Amino acid sequence: MSTPEVRRHADSDTLVGDVATALIERLSAAQERGEVPQIGLTGGTIADDLHRELARRAGDSSLDWSRVVFWWGDERFVPADSSDRNARQAREALLDHVPVDPARVHEVPASDQVATAEDAAAAYSATLRSEGAGFFEVLMLGIGPDGHCASLFPGHPGLEARDAIAVAVHDSPKPPPDRVTLTFEAMERCRAVWFIASGEGKADAVARALAEEGSVAETPARGVHGDETVWWLDEAAASRLP
Template identity: 40%
Template sequence: MTAREVIVYADADAVAQATAARVLLKIGDTLAHRDRVDVVVTGGTVGIATLAAAASSPLASAIDWTDVHIWWGDERFVAAGDADRNEGQAQSALLASLPLPEENIHRMGAAGEFESAEDAARAYAREYADAGSPAFDVLMLGLGPDGHVASLFPGHPGYGDASAPVIAVHDSPKPPPTRVSLSLETINAALEVWVVAAGAAKAEVVARCVHGDTELPGAAVSGAERTLWLIDAAAATRI
């Protein structure tokens, strides 16, 4: 497990703006050396604010988006177009404004398209394998108040499920109950894992994660090369 680097910003807006700039610079720098970048985006308040900040950044126009592939860490297994789906929020906040080829946007399957979350998980695992099972260059995660990341929840069977790179999650303690998620093993194969969190309500769980309480999925995630915690001052008060 790589050491956690904790970077504290003034407030939630500063976290979003700085993380957006950071990911755009990371994409540009990587493309200077390689012809492909794979990025995993996240939902949540700060995650979507980060995507919106990236959309409005002048740095976005300097990137050749035809070489960028977008993935998700998890998705709610509800119908396509449902407001609960992370991909719809990401589409509105960022993806619709970018010259990204549709085949570069790797959306997780929706209810109605697949009979079960297991079918959607297997399809996403095949898509990931067909892409060469890339080590994601950046994998962004939000942090729930219970310490969950993606759809890996503390005390839930999915947290320790290493049976497949992408798993179905049932009976999620946070609605909607049925989801699809990257496994912890797949998350930790990413080159860089970034956890974004903001607000005083997250302070205790951030402290537990940063200090390594592995009962919490947020404490167990780690990039192969770098692990960043990008948080605001209110979320840092208990560290």
């Protein structure tokens, strides 16, 4: 388990720019080693800003987007064309604007494709087993004001999932109520976990996640660590850290 590193930035624009630079460099380095890097994407406002910045820089970098494999840490169990879908947001901001290989973009099945969130979790798990590398080069995560990450919410049954890659989540305290999320065990199979948070509204949750003491049940973001764990924060999100 890695000790989290905190990287503070003056504002959200600087934060997004620095994460974009670091991500392109990391994925490019993996390709230079002869690897096909696999990345887990997240949703939310700051992730959308990051995706747009990555698309803007695509033509100026040596990164071969067709040799990057895309996954999601969680997804809302809604129809495929719903604006609530993390995958739709990522496509509109990034994936539709860079030359990805469609066979290397792995979305969680939607509610108009399979019957239940459990079916979607089972199908996504099977795809990860067959198409995954066994680890993510980078897993991008956000954190909610309540301390949740992916769709692992405080006190929810998914926190206790073992020997599973992805599970269904029902009665989410944040709409929509039905979701699919990777488990802690799956999220920890990565070279790097990168949490990205911006704004004063995230400051309490960030402080609880990084405190020396506290429980994963109350602040699920405490439960995810990679070989490297980095918290990318703007000063507002970092404002309640020591």
